[in-house]
Amino acid sequence: MFNYILYIENKGGGKDSEDCTKIIKNQYIKYFKKKNIKYIKKKNYIELYGSKSFERENGLHKIIRYSPYKNNSIHTSYCKVIFLKKSLYLENIYKKDIKYYYTKSSGAGGQHVNKTNSCVKLFHAITNTKVKCQKERSQNINKKIAEEYLKKKIIKKKKKELNKKNRKKKNEFNDTIRIYYFNKSIAYDKILKKKINIIKIIKGNIDFLFS
Incomplete structure (x- = not known):
């Protein structure tokens, strides 16, 4: 990298x-x-x-x-x-820093969706980032999808912070x-x-x- x-x-x-x-x-x-x-x-x-x-x-x-x-x-x-x-933000996302919550899914999807804890919510406290996934009936699949969502959201947030920091620094060094x-x-x-x-x-x- x-x-x-x-x-x-x-x-x-x-x-x-x-x-x-x-x-x-x-x-x-x-x-x-x-x-x-x-x-x-x-x-x-x-x-x-x-x-x-x-x-x-x-x-x-x-x-x-x-x-x-x-x-x-x-x-x-x-x-x-x-x-x-x-910023080496890709290397700073660890599972130990992620909180996992499992709840019943809401909305369309039939009885199975509403009766199982297939909805997965993730919270990354370090970056104050939250995501939710209830696309699939399988909790495990939703968990993997949610982890990808979280990773992409954190990267996007970190890039935004880095660009802001870099814009400020570029006005220095005169x-x-x-x-x-x-x-x-x-x-x-x-x-x-x-x-x-x-x-x-x-x-x-x-x-x-x-x-």
């Missing part, structure tokens, strides 16, 4: 900013490939599985270079990098953490407080950043 989402946002627009975003994105993809980190590219983000503290990369990445679009004049571009940890001086072939990392060979970084040789 992927446990990180990587957003790289273009700040400012224009072809130079688009190039900036591609350069930063490609350096991470090259790194993922070198380290055999599983990832999948989506339309607006990348999902990946990793054990590193990728959050240290969160912030603005500033690129200074001779613009190929503006007669090779010096141009400054920005993009925002955001690594967000995904500090510049690294400046790429392409005109000088160096990058300055503000966290490490030192200069780094820029070719080393854009080729994905960035393992030292996470040590």
Whole structure:
């Protein structure tokens, strides 16, 4: 299961900013490939599985270079990098946390439906989620269906909470953490407080950043 989402946002627009975003994105993809980190590219983000503290990369990445679009004049571009940890909600649903209630079914279905405790109600206290199933005559089948209902409802609720949390986080990380001086072939990392060979970084040789 992927446990990180990587957003790289273009700040400012224009072809130079688009190039900036591609350069930063490609350096991470090259790194993922070198380290055999599983990832999948989506339309607006990348999902990946990793054990590193990728959050240290969160912030603005500033690129200074001779613009190929503006007669090779010096141009400054920005993009925002955001690594967000995904909630492992699928692994947090345990049967011990679910309360099971069995009652007589109501509504259409004949005498058998009303005389047996075939209706199954589930309550997951941790997420305050309730479901009910009385589709079938068999209590056991209704129980399995209800468990699937509960799982889907909890996942939907967790995704909604995660998206809300991520939207809030995406408004943070406005500090510049690294400046790429392409005109000088160096990058300055503000966290490490030192200069780094820029070719080393854009080729994905960035393992030292996470040590």
